Amino acid sequence: xxxxxxxxxxxxVLAEIFGLPELPRIEARYNIAPTQEVVVIRQNAEGLRQLxxxxxxxxxxxxxxxxxxxxxxxxxxxxxxxxxxxxxxxxTRRCVIPASGFYDWTxxxxxxxxxxxxxxxxxxxxxxxxxSWKAPDGSRLESFTILTTNANSLIAPIHDRMPVILHxxxxxxxxxxxxxxxxxxTRLYQPYPSDLLRAWPVSSLVNSPRNETPACIEQTVS
DNA sequence: CCAGACGTTGTT
DNA sequence: GTCTGG
DNA sequence: CCAGACGTTGTT
DNA sequence: GTCTGG
Numbered sequence: 335x336x337x338x339x340x341x342x343x344x345x346x347v348l349a350e351i352f353g354l355p356e357l358p359r360i361e362a363r364y365n366i367a368p369t370q371e372v373v374v375i376r377q378n379a380e381g382l383r384q385l386x387x388x389x390x391x392x393x394x395x396x397x398x399x400x401x402x403x404x405x406x407x408x409x410x411x412x413x414x415x416x417x418x419x420x421x422x423x424x425x426t427r428r429c430v431i432p433a434s435g436f437y438d439w440t441x442x443x444x445x446x447x448x449x450x451x452x453x454x455x456x457x458x459x460x461x462x463x464x465x466s467w468k469a470p471d472g473s474r475l476e477s478f479t480i481l482t483t484n485a486n487s488l489i490a491p492i493h494d495r496m497p498v499i500l501h502x503x504x505x506x507x508x509x510x511x512x513x514x515x516x517x518x519x520t521r522l523y524q525p526y527p528s529d530l531l532r533a534w535p536v537s538s539l540v541n542s543p544r545n546e547t548p549a550c551i552e553q554t555v556s
Numbered sequence: 557c558c559a560g561a562c563g564t565t566g567t568t
Numbered sequence: 569g570t571c572t573g574g
Numbered sequence: 575c576c577a578g579a580c581g582t583t584g585t586t
Numbered sequence: 587g588t589c590t591g592g
Binding site: 557559561562 | 591
């Protein structure tokens, strides 16, 4: 699944691959955890892409207690079109979460964290959905969740789920607000090809969200 | 009708 | 054991 | 996802 | 908001 990730991308690279109209101001993050503020990309009604900051953990618009978002950090692709918390968002409020890689923990043997990134070091793009929650004081809180799918052969030994990773050619379709038919979207939910990814073990430093240094992604040698 | 849930993960 | 917070 | 808390009272 | 369960 996806419960921790990184974004270490120069603004130029981010703007280029995601087709942003302006250079974003973005800093490197080595250990992004649920509940934190994260930049995501969505498209406005005019088709213009924008980088916006949202909280990780989707709070449905109808939620009475926003803490529900702490649990909704992932949405299973197999059920995202049916679940009450997600089915509206999946039709009209899709987003892409730019990343460099994500972490996964093994549970067989000892709990060992792994870092997964693109084999060629290029940016990674998670498929996500977002919602807007109205607080009692009238303010708005935007939040998102990351879709998950079955693990591919590279990830499977670590974990049975992985995030839905989009190919650059799929960004237009995913972000198009006029496309609402599930059958046009479900084909994007396939596990990303193993040969385009790489994975290596990392130190347990990453376990605590308080540690946010480059050492989090360094390969451990045994 | 109203009340209560609405989610994922992993582990057993 | 289970929930909250990051 | 993992780490860390997990409680009440009264007083400052 | 919308569905399920009582």
